[in-house]
Amino acid sequence: MHSFYFHDEHNLFRKSLRDFLDKEIVPEIDQWEENGRVSKSAFKKMGEMGYYGLGMDEKYGGVNTDVFYTIILIEELNKCNSGGTAASLLAHSTLAMEHLQKNGNDFLKTNYLKPAINGDLIGCLAITEPNAGSDVASIKTSAVKKENHYILNGSKTFITNGVYSDFMVVATRTENTGFEGISMMLIDSKWEGVSATPLKKLGWHASDTGEISFDNVKVPFEHLIGEENQGFYYIMQRFELERLVLSTGALASAEYALDYGLKYLSEREAFGRPLSKFQELRHRVAQLSSEIESLKSFNYQICRSFSDGYDVTTQCAMVKLLSTELMDKVSYEVLQFLGGYGYMEEYQAARIFRDSRIGTIGGGTSEIMREIIAKQIIQ
């Protein structure tokens, strides 16, 4: 079905990636879920294998690959049953590094992007604030010019990798006007005045989520990413890819969850036969797998259009909306398939369920997706 997008090379890449994940990542996950963070060494290993170089500048150690390698990376990471692990390992590249890659100057690329590709430095993207989530244009964190520095003050919250990352790509206000006064800056976590606290949350336990505060942080001018006051547009431009990352992740997790549920259905017996023989359950599986299959096909076609350079803003919002909502539905049903065991941590369904719930919130809520789509198609 999807051979239009994945050729032999891609399939080999997927296989070697899968081997790597099963050997180096999966065995660690329970520990990371416990610790509330993915270990630094995992980023390093990913870097050594070249996974953070996909689609990045060759000059800084990246490799020029088509978008479907990145898709494979996202899919396989989301099939390790830890939403937090995938989020953490991918926020580094698809959120933080993307901004550097697209708009960073040579100084930033040499000192941050290159080590990020190698896995030596970990990044995060900090946009959301306690009082500005969906409404990005209302952020308050500000950077004021003073001599040859900006002085940064404010706070960010819900930031994936926010506590343990080495650098932060931060959205800040450089003018007092709405969305036109936002700039992106790279903040080194070691700098004076930067502090972060971890937040406790429903799921995504393996990923650290930080509340960050900036207290008179001195930011050299060369740490400005791209042009001043263009930040809002940069954020918007990254949204297409970001949403494809989320939709791809949601669909891969949904597939993983359904496979897991199916395996259970075929092993567990009730009333003298395997659960997989009950028509009601079978039809639910059929319905869910149809929805997954159709969304996957839609998603790949958008990825393809995106990588060929066509405008897919509306479709990215559509697919992000549908995929994350589907993932919630699938994770709910799969837990149901397992009965009481579904509620126990011994089985994977519980984690699948709680990790799924963030999908319709992070990276733009379902309501915001519908706002975007409605604007595009009404009138």
Added chain:
Amino acid sequence: MKNYYFNEDHEMFRQGLKDFLAKEVIPNIEKWEEEQRIPKEVFKKFGDMGYLGLNYPEKYGGTDADFFYSVVFVEEISKVFSGGFMAAFSVQQYMSSPYLFKHGSEFIKEKYLTKAITGDAICSIAITEPNAGSDVANIRTTAVREGDHYIVNGSKTFITSGVYGDVLITVVKTDPSEGFNGISLLVIDRHADGVSATKLKKLGWHASDTAELAFDNVKVPVENLLGDENQGFFYLMGGLQLERLVGAIGGYAGSESALDYSLQYMSEREAFGRSINKFQVLRHRVAQMASEIECIKYFVYNCCKLHADGEYVVKECSMAKLLGTELSDKVMYQCLQFFGGYGYMEEYKMARMFRDSRIGTIGGGTSEIMREIIAKMVIDDKSYAKTTSKSNPISNTKKTDSIKEEKTKSNNQNTTNTKIMSYENTLNAMKEKAASADALGSILKLNFGENQIVIDGTNGGNVVSGDDAEANCTVDVSLEDFTAMVKGELNPMGAFMAGKMKVKGDTGIALKLQSLMG
């Protein structure tokens, strides 16, 4: 978003068809709905335009166009605000006449197919019986051979175009002692002695006539048998994918049409001092439906492409039919809501679209049957073998290659400008590099086409040789690209991912080139 399926010719065809429908069909729909039939001349007009033989060979009067012309055709006839109209014309071209083409003898093709294509013969497919719908193997209508004829007895019901049509492709039991192994397909003249029809009243699809048929000792010449005796069930199965795709297209295209129609209304209707398209809940409902329509549409295109390329995609087509028709019901329900009381009035088209949609999840295999099939394939891992191999009207068509052409583009970037080292120098360089590297533990062959380098790392160290040998892993690579790797200008991992290295065998070994290159 780029649509990779339709080219300019398809779009021109679409425009011509739209103009034709706007002139010949849409102004008359109300009348046909009222009279509960579509006049024969309309079929003839479609035939004259070449619209009824899109995928059939020119020899029989067809156009021999690729399958995406049919996708355009079905999309557009689904947007004329009459499910009944859409039904009659999709049965004609996609659910009945394909059997004439795929399994009919030359005699049958000359006599019936050519007329189906010109629009002189209106065709039906008669499978369902009062006591056998979903369970096709259970039909009772019999055909008993007597000399040069079959004698047919029994009844059929819910047969589209069965009242006013001309040709009935009828599913009969030629061996009543068997289930699906005793089924055959007969071409029966609707006007033959002993065939009678009663017109059924129904919830929607008013423009289309639906018949209950009785066969009372009907004499059918043996040359009217399609294909072989007792193979009918398999022929039917072979036709289902096309039927389901048509159902799926009707589902999303009808939905699109209803949503467009609603958006127009919502921009004009005012309440509480503003147009109702400003209310957020309504906007979000529109956004949700538009997303679902868009998703399923592209999924169906994907399935159509596979079908057009001759793949047998049972699971995907069943999924498409299931999702497309259920979506349509959901969309019609919501769209009617947008119209408030006007939605319930026949003055607007919403009421008709709502009732016409409701048959989607029943006809052509119910949603429950679709889920049965999908469940079998997904859960029991059952893969349906292709039941008919030859003369699928679709696989005869030209392949739509746009996707394949475009996909190679992105692979051909980043060519390096390294000057090529000679083969001998490369071999020597490799000997040097391999000597200082860890043993590979297996045999790796680099194949440059004319010659090769074999690195044998099975005996503690790495032995590099230019002689051909069996290897655990063979890498096809150009000498140019390999030279770049040796010089450290191209990263082997990157070369692999950019498609510059083709690996046969264990990829893990190929990736060890990374360490060999140091």
